[in-house]
Amino acid sequence: MPTVAIVTCAELPDLDSDETLLLEPLRARGVDPVAAVWNDPAVDWDSFDATVVRCSWDYSRQRGRFLSWARTVPRLHNRAGLLEWNTDKRYLGDLAGAGVPVVPTTWLPPGTHVELPDAGEWVLKPSIGAGSRDAGRYLMGDVAQRERACELVSRLHAGGATVMAQPYMDDVDVNGERALVYLDGVFSHAVRKGAMLDGPYEGDVELFKAETIAPATATEAELALGKIVMDTIEGEPPLYARVDVVGTDANLLLLELELTEPSLFYTHSEGAAERMADAIAAKLAA
The missing domain is CATH 3.30.1490 (Dna Ligase; domain 1)
Known part of the structure; x- marks a missing residue:
């Protein structure tokens, strides 16, 4: 039975509650999932048939260490080069230069x-x-x-x-952000996220801030923008990606392309965890 490390952080050693929904579908596909903290020196990353970054939500305060770790891990998803590029939001400038409509920055x-x-x-x-x-x-x-x-x-x-x-994009207060989830390069599902920021910085927040999430049906315009964004990623499709967009269909803009540790919102789309398990199994079989 192949073993897959599901990467998390010390604050969430047993994974986020959403990510635990992935465990049984993986076992049903003959894959043994193991939660592993990325900066735990006791973990032998060479022993896994694949390593999937999911809940490493503390990386931003120690990005250099995180990237050094990623470069040493074999069979890592998403690959280390993508993580290095995506963990600094200046990647938005690269996408804008490639013709992607991005929120002006x-x-x-x-x-x-x-x-x-x-x-x-x-x-x-x-x-x-x-x-x-x-x-x-x-x-x-x-x-x-x-x-x-x-x-x-x-x-x-x-x-x-x-x-x-x-x-600030005022439309967020009305229509929220829409997050388009892609698994192995294929669109899986979409959610609507409520506005996160309601005023000036008030001090450090917890590891993550609770969000208001609801299932959404992606429009043709949103899917078209999602395809444009995904087509900018060089090499084989990433195991997972989340394309966050704002605005109306007449004026859609990319807010973020999440390739490092995005929430994938399995609970908001029937079969989403199973589709992720299928994508992991396909990487193992490749």
Whole structure:
């Protein structure tokens, strides 16, 4: 029986509750799944027939160590090169350069003069981060909020982080974000995610922030954008990917392409965990 490591973090040694739904479908396909913490020195990664990154949600605070680990793991999904590219959101610039319609983003590296907008509503966050950590939503015309935005940028710069500034997409408050899930390059299902940021940065959040999730039916326009995004990924299709989009069908924009440790929302689509198990089994058989 082939053995597959399902990678997690020390805070979730038994996996996230959604990810545990994958275990029985894998066993039903003759695969032995083992939860393994990515930075546990006792784990022998060579002993697994495949290693699947799923719940390594603490990587952003130790990205260098995480990538060093990924480069040493054989038969890793998603592959280390994709993880390195995808764990810094400056990849959005690469996608925009390839013609993908991306939420407009301004990059503010440390050591450079920063001139924040003086009007409108903006999101500020580090280019290397996960969930809502170190992220805030600011009304730049409000003196107090603009001052807090400047404080966040200064603090992130002091820590060596590049800050990304994006106009807040008002449509999120009405229609939410739509997340399109792909397994082995094939569209599987979609969900609607409610707005995550409701104001300025208020301090560190937990490992992850609870989200409002509901099943969704992807529109033809969303699937078309998803295909454009997935077609930019070089080499064989990743085992899993999540394409997060915002806006209306007439003006859809990519918010993020998640290839590292995205929630795949198995509970919101019948058979989703089974489809993921099939994709893993197919990688083992290849």
